[in-house]
Amino acid sequence: MSHAGPARRWSGLAVLAGLAGVFWSQVRWARVSNFGGYDEWLILWLTSRGIVSFPYARRPLELVWALPAPLLFPHRWLGFRLLHAAYLFLGALLFYRLCRRLIPRHLPIAFLAAAFSLTWAPSDPVRLQLVESIGYAGVTFGSLLALLLLVESWPARSPLGLAAGMGVGFATTLGYESVLPLLAAGALLLWMAAAEKPRRLWVWMALWEGMVGLAAARILWQFLGTGSYQGAMGLDWRPLAVGARLLHQYALHLRPLAMLPEGTLAPALVSAITAAAAVALATVRRGEILAGPDARPLSAGVREAERTEFLSAPGIGLFLAASAGLVATAMPVRLRGPALAAAAAWIVGVGTAHVVARQREWDATSAYPGQKRALAGLVAAVPDVRPHTLVVLLDEPKSWPATFGFRAAVEYLYQRRATGIVMGAWPYLFPTYFTPDGIRTEPHPEIQAPWDCPPTRHRYDEVVVARIAAAGTLQVLDRWPAEELSALPRGAAYAPRARIVSGSLPRDEPEILAAP
Numbered sequence: 159m160s161h162a163g164p165a166r167r168w169s170g171l172a173v174l175a176g177l178a179g180v181f182w183s184q185v186r187w188a189r190v191s192n193f194g195g196y197d198e199w200l201i202l203w204l205t206s207r208g209i210v211s212f213p214y215a216r217r218p219l220e221l222v223w224a225l226p227a228p229l230l231f232p233h234r235w236l237g238f239r240l241l242h243a244a245y246l247f248l249g250a251l252l253f254y255r256l257c258r259r260l261i262p263r264h265l266p267i268a269f270l271a272a273a274f275s276l277t278w279a280p281s282d283p284v285r286l287q288l289v290e291s292i293g294y295a296g297v298t299f300g301s302l303l304a305l306l307l308l309v310e311s312w313p314a315r316s317p318l319g320l321a322a323g324m325g326v327g328f329a330t331t332l333g334y335e336s337v338l339p340l341l342a343a344g345a346l347l348l349w350m351a352a353a354e355k356p357r358r359l360w361v362w363m364a365l366w367e368g369m370v371g372l373a374a375a376r377i378l379w380q381f382l383g384t385g386s387y388q389g390a391m392g393l394d395w396r397p398l399a400v401g402a403r404l405l406h407q408y409a410l411h412l413r414p415l416a417m418l419p420e421g422t423l424a425p426a427l428v429s430a431i432t433a434a435a436a437v438a439l440a441t442v443r444r445g446e447i448l449a450g451p452d453a454r455p456l457s458a459g460v461r462e463a464e465r466t467e468f469l470s471a472p473g474i475g476l477f478l479a480a481s482a483g484l485v486a487t488a489m490p491v492r493l494r495g496p497a498l499a500a501a502a503a504w505i506v507g508v509g510t511a512h513v514v515a516r517q518r519e520w521d522a523t524s525a526y527p528g529q530k531r532a533l534a535g536l537v538a539a540v541p542d543v544r545p546h547t548l549v550v551l552l553d554e555p556k557s558w559p560a561t562f563g564f565r566a567a568v569e570y571l572y573q574r575r576a577t578g579i580v581m582g583a584w585p586y587l588f589p590t591y592f593t594p595d596g597i598r599t600e601p602h603p604e605i606q607a608p609w610d611c612p613p614t615r616h617r618y619d620e621v622v623v624a625r626i627a628a629a630g631t632l633q634v635l636d637r638w639p640a641e642e643l644s645a646l647p648r649g650a651a652y653a654p655r656a657r658i659v660s661g662s663l664p665r666d667e668p669e670i671l672a673a674p
Contacts (some may be wrong), residue, residue: 169440173254173269176436177276180502181247183429184277184510187517188286190239191674195525195559198289202228202670203566204609213604214587216380219332223296224289233669235289242288245295250276252302253472259309259351266498267479269440273433274505275475280414280512282467286520293333294468300330301337302472308344308366309351312359320362324369331373338377340469342370407466411474418508419515426514430507434499478505526674528557528630533567534671535632536624542572542659548597548616549578552625552635552642560584571667576622577614581642594647597621618650622657634658 201221204210206228210221223245224238231237250272257268279285284294304327311319327344330337345363352359418426467474482501486494536549543549549568551558558564558580565588568578579590579599588611590599596617606612623639626632638645638652646652 172440173272174251176269176440177247177250177254177273179432179436180273180429180506181243181250181276183425183432184506184513185243185246187425187510187513188288189517189520189524189674190235190288191524191526192287192517192520193524193526193529194284194287194290195529195557196290196563198526199529199563199567199570201289201292203570206232206570207610209609211608213608214602217333217335219329220293220334222329222333223300224292227292233666235670235674238289238292242292242295245292245299246276249295249299249302249472252299252306253475256302256306256309256347257476259306260347264483266437266440267476267483269437270479270482270498270502271472271476273436273475273502274478274509275471277429277433277506277509278411278474278478279467279471280509281410282465283516283519284465285467286513286516291465291468294465297330297334297337298468298471300326300333301340301469304330304341305344305347308362309348312348312352312362320365324366327366328369328373331377335377336469338370338374341373342367344370407470411467411470414512415505415508417512419511422511422514426507426511429510430503433502433506437499437502438495525557525559528555529563529567530671530674531630532557532564532626532632533571535626535630536568537571537668537671539624539632539634540622540658541661543576543622544657544659545575546614546616546620547572547576547657548614548621549576550597550621550623550643551578551580552623552639553580553583554626554628555630557626558583560586561590562587570670573667592644594650618646619653620657621652622654623652 201224205221205224208225210225211218212220224241227237227241229237231240253275254268254272257271258265261267284291304323307319307323307326311317311323323344327337327341331341344366348359348363348366349355478501482498482505485501486497489497532551532553532555536551540549551564553564561578561580561583564578564580564583568576577599579585579588579597587602587605588599590597593615596615598613598615600613601609601611618638623635623643624632625635625639634654636654640646
């Protein structure tokens with residue numbers, strides 16, 4: 159496995175260039191404006207204030223992976239796009255290094271596994287929902303970093319490296335509990351990678367699994383607790399049912415290999431050629447090829463592909479790479495390289511075809527255009543407000559499925575001088591009541607202190623009602639819409655113009671509406 163210094167540097171640059179090429183040929187199709195309509199503005203609102211916890215889900219570090227985005231690029235969605243791509247790409251580099259440790263004599267398989275983990279997620283629409291899924295990309299990167307630190311710590315006999323891996327691993331469980339099975343495999347990976355297996359190795363493995371056990375105990379305690387977010391999902395632990403869901407997830411992840419969506423041939427060819435060239439560049443003079451199913455994707459307790467093709471990507475990538483290697487070893491030596499290149503071209507090309515097809519679906523269904531029109535219209539009609547103003551939105555296009563998204567957007571744009579509700583939208587986290595003495599909002603008890611959102615009451619003369627029509631135009635209503643909100647209580651007054659302050663906002667928050 160030893161190489162001369164220049165050759166090793168060239169090899170590393172070739173791998174880096176190859177992975178970057180295949181990734182760019184695919185990631186350029188995804189848009190940061192792929193909004194599901196629920197969490198995007200909430201994520202922006204929280205991270206721009208340095209808040210990373212989802213207390214009601216018992217995830218104190220869920221948004222830590224998204225935190226750099228608004229800090230690096232304030233008032234722009236670009237930061238989320240770049241950070242999401244960085245987590246995926248750096249995760250692939252970590253996975254390549256991890257595979258080199260596991261199968262050091264068969265580096266072409268390591269390269270293919272990394273490339274496939276980066277580019278093969280054909281059925282998960284959330285993978286293209288860049289703002290919403292930045293946390294999933296982040297915890298996948300964090301889990302791979304933790305596992306690599308563990309595996310690298312043993313040859314160096316570095317307790318500090320082991321401690322660092324354990325720290326990163328435990329931190330990822332504080333953001334997303336589904337990383338736990340992947341981390342639990344760490345001891346097995348360490349055993350596979352160790353050239354020698356002295357008694358001290360068992361200590362290394364025991365310490366790692368102790369960390370995993372501690373994290374599991376914490377998660378189990380929360381799962382069994384009252385009001386558990388995870389427990390409310392109704393998980394089904396019956397072995398046959400779990401097995402059926404696992405097979406279904408395999409089918410969702412692997413069946414698209416035989417499908418080329420209509421109208422995607424050109425981008426698929428570009429990615430295919432890039433992948434073939436990357437294999438030729440990164441695996442030249444790499445020697446023989448090994449194949450074997452050395453890893454398996456992990457199953458999520460769900461029935462469709464949403465959010466399931468992040469943590470499972472490394473296992474599926476290695477499975478596909480090993481399968482390609484197995485086929486190649488059955489061929490004459492001179493054909494093995496072309497066989498690997500052909501496999502890479504097909505898998506990466508078809509993967510890009512599915513990304514393009516998914517992006518077309520997002521272009522038709524994204525909530526971003528409607529939400530942007532509503533907010534741009536609101537800022538134009540209401541440049542600024544007096545403190546403690548409530549914006550009530552009558553949303554005819556139904557662009558806001560949940561009140562918490564609109565509330566977050568309004569508080570972000572008006573620097574918390576105003577907040578908002580959407581009539582008829584899901585009131586989750588922020589239930590609101592119309593009472594004789596005003597409109598009362600009682601946030602979920604577990605978020606009031608961590609998110610700094612105490613209960614509020616707005617008098618009716620502190621309210622601005624706006625209607626956005628199906629055509630996308632927004633207007634402030636000068637008269638109280640009694641037919642939609644019921645009549646004002648006796649003695650109450652509605653004076654929206656008294657709440658509106660002319661002029662522009664003193665800061666740059668509305669720049670977020672200029673471009674996705």
